[in-house]
Amino acid sequence: MLAVETISKTFNPGGVNERVALQEITLHLKPGEVVTIIGGNGAGKSTLLNCIAGVYPVDRGRIVLDGKEIHCQQEHTRAGSIGRVFQDPMLGTAASMTIEENLVLALRRGRSKKLRRGVTRKERELFRERLELLGLGLENRLSTKVGLLSGGQRQALTLLMATIAMPRLLLLDEHTAALDPKTATKVLQLTRTIVEENKLTTMMVTHNMEQALSFGTRTLMLHEGRILLDIDGPQREKTRVPDLLAMFEKASGKALGNDRMLLA
Numbered sequence: 001m002l003a004v005e006t007i008s009k010t011f012n013p014g015g016v017n018e019r020v021a022l023q024e025i026t027l028h029l030k031p032g033e034v035v036t037i038i039g040g041n042g043a044g045k046s047t048l049l050n051c052i053a054g055v056y057p058v059d060r061g062r063i064v065l066d067g068k069e070i071h072c073q074q075e076h077t078r079a080g081s082i083g084r085v086f087q088d089p090m091l092g093t094a095a096s097m098t099i100e101e102n103l104v105l106a107l108r109r110g111r112s113k114k115l116r117r118g119v120t121r122k123e124r125e126l127f128r129e130r131l132e133l134l135g136l137g138l139e140n141r142l143s144t145k146v147g148l149l150s151g152g153q154r155q156a157l158t159l160l161m162a163t164i165a166m167p168r169l170l171l172l173d174e175h176t177a178a179l180d181p182k183t184a185t186k187v188l189q190l191t192r193t194i195v196e197e198n199k200l201t202t203m204m205v206t207h208n209m210e211q212a213l214s215f216g217t218r219t220l221m222l223h224e225g226r227i228l229l230d231i232d233g234p235q236r237e238k239t240r241v242p243d244l245l246a247m248f249e250k251a252s253g254k255a256l257g258n259d260r261m262l263l264a
């Protein structure tokens with residue numbers, strides 16, 4: 001489904017600010033697999049997602065989605081099959097556009113017509129139906145500008161936008177981290193429902209180790225641009241947070257360095 005084969009990425013190569021972010025990462029995801037990703041500060045988690053989404057080109061290696069090589073494609077081309085939600089609720093939506101306009105763009109992403117034709121009745125019905133599932137009352141506010149929504153409402157909308165066109169792959173980069181605990185729980189629950197109901201192949205970066213073990217079916221730990229741990233099935237089921245910490249220390253020879261992770 002997704003094959004990431006020996007990809008490497010170094011920022012500012014040869015310069016004083018050289019940063020090796022990914023080192024020969026190889027990863028295969030089955031259809032419908034839901035993978036959580038954890039790791040210390042600067043481990044390469046966001047870079048991995050960004051390289052898959054096409055924000056950064058890889059230096060070496062291949063990325064294949066549904067049998068098609070995508071690592072040479074532009075980010076906007078990949079956006080037709082990859083949905084994303086970032087940490088910052090302000091990033092995934094256009095503030096000056098209405099909820100409906102944002103949803104139309106998301107639904108027609110990767111298609112040529114975009115906003116050229118008006119919103120059809122069928123599309124509007126779909127938006128109302130999906131917004132209702134969020135339980136935030138947004139189904140009656142289709143003409144409200146997105147800039148007027150709260151961070152939580154906006155992030156829930158971003159999640160809906162990222163999934164409304166049924167992406168082949170969903171990338172979530174700490175998408176609940178900037179929300180208050182109650183809203184974060186709600187958005188995570190929504191994520192779970194949307195991912196499960198649509199059997200979406202998903203990669204979710206989180207700094208919350210409990211969440212990493214309870215969400216989805218497989219957990220990866222990155223360290224210094226490499227995959228340090230990759231657990232699923234019965235091994236993952238019996239793994240607890242202290243085990244993760246111990247595994248990390250054993251494999252890397254260091255204590256886990258991620259302030260937010262340890263505080264979560």
Ligand SMILES: Nc1ncnc2c1ncn2[C@@H]1O[C@H](COP(=O)(O)OP(=O)(O)OP(=O)(O)O)[C@@H](O)[C@H]1O
Nearest residue numbers: 011019020021039040041042043044045046047048
């Ligand atoms: N655009 C960039 N330009 C230069 N260096 C970068 C860039 N993005 C990431 N890096 C560097 O690449 C390395 C990996 O960063 P990345 O953001 O992927 O880590 P992360 O695991 O997501 O960390 P965190 O949990 O702290 O967000 C770090 O050394 C970081 O400083």
